[in-house]
Amino acid sequence: MGVLAQILIVDDSGFSRAMMVRELTGLGIDACQIRQAGSGAEALAMLTDQSFDLFILDIVMTGIDGIAVLKEVKRRQPNAKIVMCSGSSAPELVKESVSLGIDGFIVKPYKAEDFVRVVCGTLPGVSASCVAGEPLQVKCHVCDSKMIEVNSLNTVSFYCPNGCMQIGPVVYALATQQHFDEDYDRARLGK
């Protein structure tokens, strides 16, 4: 069964876009469900004539950048899922993106399996056919919100969408709720 989702990839690198298209079609998403924009301006123009289920946004682009596109998407298509995919993992960019309401953040260069897993986590119809394992679910110790995964090549961090806390980075294999719970308890008990 195919996946019924419309996806817009916004990235100024044609190579990056081609790699993502390859991963997405590998998940069984038809190429006609994937549109591409090579700039922020192009992306904003597309917002007026089509609605999307998932946006994959580069951040650093000349002209209108990915943060500006993210703000417009939240205003005009608030139900869409958003995954940032950026060569920059500067904490202020990550924090701003998370506070604006994103569903995942992938730092380039990324492993294909991480890209697939994060995308699977945003599209319910994909999860069953996802070969890269279940999406990680980690909850904020303060407000109990699902924390946003920030994935880079060898590590993963989690940010509370409400800004309560940030955990990680840790190597991916250690990133379990139990690990973070124990870590949190140790920190709280001062051990």
Ligand SMILES: [Zn+2]
């Ligand atoms: Zn929180």
